[in-house]
Amino acid sequence: MMKFSSLLVLFFVFPIAFAQLRVGFYSNSCPQAETIVRNLVRQRFGVDQTVTAALLRMHFHDCFVRGCDASLLIDAPNSEKTAGPNGSVREFALIDQIKAQLEAACPSTVSCADIITLATRDSVFLAGGPSYSIPTGRRDGLVSNDVDVALPGPTISVSGAVGLFTNKGMNVFDAVALIGAHTVGKGNCGLFNDRITNFQGTGRPDPAMDPALVSSLRNTCANSATAALDQSTPLRFDNQFFKQLRKKRGVFQVDQRLATDRLTRGVVARYASNNAYFKRQFVRAMIKMGAVDVLTGRAGQVRRNCRRFN
Numbered sequence: 001m002m003k004f005s006s007l008l009v010l011f012f013v014f015p016i017a018f019a020q021l022r023v024g025f026y027s028n029s030c031p032q033a034e035t036i037v038r039n040l041v042r043q044r045f046g047v048d049q050t051v052t053a054a055l056l057r058m059h060f061h062d063c064f065v066r067g068c069d070a071s072l073l074i075d076a077p078n079s080e081k082t083a084g085p086n087g088s089v090r091e092f093a094l095i096d097q098i099k100a101q102l103e104a105a106c107p108s109t110v111s112c113a114d115i116i117t118l119a120t121r122d123s124v125f126l127a128g129g130p131s132y133s134i135p136t137g138r139r140d141g142l143v144s145n146d147v148d149v150a151l152p153g154p155t156i157s158v159s160g161a162v163g164l165f166t167n168k169g170m171n172v173f174d175a176v177a178l179i180g181a182h183t184v185g186k187g188n189c190g191l192f193n194d195r196i197t198n199f200q201g202t203g204r205p206d207p208a209m210d211p212a213l214v215s216s217l218r219n220t221c222a223n224s225a226t227a228a229l230d231q232s233t234p235l236r237f238d239n240q241f242f243k244q245l246r247k248k249r250g251v252f253q254v255d256q257r258l259a260t261d262r263l264t265r266g267v268v269a270r271y272a273s274n275n276a277y278f279k280r281q282f283v284r285a286m287i288k289m290g291a292v293d294v295l296t297g298r299a300g301q302v303r304r305n306c307r308r309f310n
Helices: 003-015 015-018 033-047 051-063 092-105 113-125 160-168 172-186 211-223 240-245 253-258 265-273 275-289
Strands: 185-190 225-228
Touching: 003 240, 033 051, 033 092, 033 113, 051 092, 051 113, 051 172, 051 275, 092 113, 113 275, 160 172, 160 253, 172 240, 172 253, 172 265, 172 275, 211 225, 240 253, 240 265, 253 265
Parallel strands: none
Antiparallel strands: 185 225
């Protein structure tokens, strides 16, 4: 649990959302809800440990477009799911499975938005990340349009990347901590191919990348479409990602620049030197992000099927 002083900061930043989001929201209406989510995520993790990266990506991509309202889950022509940046989002079947069990236990009670939030939290813990309580009570959105999806690529500037978070009420510590979720992530080789072959038309690799990593990524991408963004502990949620950045071993360009940009290099150094501190900051950032532009009370709806509006 977070300290009371930290919670005061979060309530100040998101006063409206936190007025109706609360830990244990379903304790009376569906007391088994979080257990159902946790058990199904654990089963899936036992089969495929990359589920952590998949759910983190789903959660981020949902929250940064119209808020955390599960609008990304909608199956429809021109929905958010059809937008280019969401082409690599997966584990929709897991969300369906969780929703089906929750509907059987507590019909029309637990929102799809909360399912994403809880499932992501549980998957992070299974990968070695922090265990934490997160407020629930989100409602599902009634709009899902591909034109609303404007998520940046890995060549965005550090200031631009941090700005995405500060525009949502977060700070630079939150931004770097959330980008640190790349510790369990994978990237499509096409998104960094120029860094290992022909950086900015020079005919040479990016000089900001460790030559040994250049060679390793070339071999990886010759045989696979993706590569781990943390080349040290790719399936473990820890601060090795930041240690790698300080050794010029960041895969995405924006990740590597976090370690040298004046705005973020100090934060990267702190996270790299203290795993427990990184995890505490990650929890704070996830709770903040989970309250971005949420629907609560009577706004929106609780979908019976996460892929369709009621």
